[in-house]
Amino acid sequence: MEDVKLPEEKPVIGIIGGSGVYDLEGLEDTRWETVTSPFGAPSDQILRGRLGEVEMVFLPRHGRGHRLAPSEINYRANIDALKRAGVTEIVSVSACGSFEERLAPGTFVIVDQFIDRTFAREKSFFGTGLVAHVSMADPVCSRLGDALEGAAAAKGIPVVRGGTYLAMEGPQFSSRAESELYRSWNCQVIGMTNMPEAKLAREAELCYATVAMVTDYDCWHPDHENVDVSAVIRVLTGNAENARSLVRHVAPVLGQRREACAAGCHHALDNALITAPEVRDPEVLARLDAVAGRVL
Numbered sequence: 001m002e003d004v005k006l007p008e009e010k011p012v013i014g015i016i017g018g019s020g021v022y023d024l025e026g027l028e029d030t031r032w033e034t035v036t037s038p039f040g041a042p043s044d045q046i047l048r049g050r051l052g053e054v055e056m057v058f059l060p061r062h063g064r065g066h067r068l069a070p071s072e073i074n075y076r077a078n079i080d081a082l083k084r085a086g087v088t089e090i091v092s093v094s095a096c097g098s099f100e101e102r103l104a105p106g107t108f109v110i111v112d113q114f115i116d117r118t119f120a121r122e123k124s125f126f127g128t129g130l131v132a133h134v135s136m137a138d139p140v141c142s143r144l145g146d147a148l149e150g151a152a153a154a155k156g157i158p159v160v161r162g163g164t165y166l167a168m169e170g171p172q173f174s175s176r177a178e179s180e181l182y183r184s185w186n187c188q189v190i191g192m193t194n195m196p197e198a199k200l201a202r203e204a205e206l207c208y209a210t211v212a213m214v215t216d217y218d219c220w221h222p223d224h225e226n227v228d229v230s231a232v233i234r235v236l237t238g239n240a241e242n243a244r245s246l247v248r249h250v251a252p253v254l255g256q257r258r259e260a261c262a263a264g265c266h267h268a269l270d271n272a273l274i275t276a277p278e279v280r281d282p283e284v285l286a287r288l289d290a291v292a293g294r295v296l
């Protein structure tokens, strides 16, 4: 097994690319590497490289060529693999639908909350043999959020800080009744992938933030067509340069961290394990070497 880096060491920035983002152009010294995980197969190989002095790791969430549907993604393997690869903070780049007029296609929303309506996915690294409960009160790393907001503003990218992302199972888009329901819940955007990804990143003590790139108005807006894939891809392709520019600008900022995350992400397991040490299952502990090695 690979040596897992402590978060106090030099930051390694992980980027999870969503729909339409299958590569990270502009990285230097790149190589695709296979990472094996005890949780199964990650979506693809990881692309390792650097931006100036900052070490970067990129993973295409749906695999290159978009092979995997949201429910088929092995979120546990992806997060475990990123941690094994040395990643200390994750920026997710995701397409999303908008529930508000002001959040027009092209807007980047740095969400700060999630509602998890997914139901067909493995959602925890823990369970029988080692039970843990982490806090999800603040699911997004505020430090990463600050850096992303600052970088977007500096690059003139339309950005909104804060908002609730409704994670649906998919793969079908919402019915109009569902879309109206989520609007009545005061959700700002909708997607199919950020849960359980954010939960697992928290369990793995990795900072996590998402840049939700608005591609459509879902199906609630009387003056806009119902969402379809071609519309999503059209907007995303138009936004690709903004996404690349955001990553290039945020990397040096995140690369400056020299201590564990001040928001506490790197210590999420400090008060989370509940199973008595004498009844913990050694096999379970062995596969948690990367995720929870710091506290085991």
Ligand SMILES: CSC[C@H]1O[C@H](OP(=O)(O)O)[C@H](O)[C@@H]1O
Pocket: 017, 018, 019, 061, 062, 070, 093, 094, 095, 096, 170, 190, 191, 192, 193, 194, 229, 232
């Ligand atoms: C291609 S539209 C639906 C698809 O796009 C989003 O994916 P991602 O979050 O990986 O950018 C959405 O969640 C759906 O999976």
Ligand SMILES: Nc1ncnc2[nH]cnc12
Pocket: 095, 096, 097, 098, 173, 174, 190, 191, 192, 215, 216, 217, 218, 219, 227, 232
């Ligand atoms: N309207 C929408 N619903 C769910 N996922 C999406 N991804 C992009 N647009 C979406």
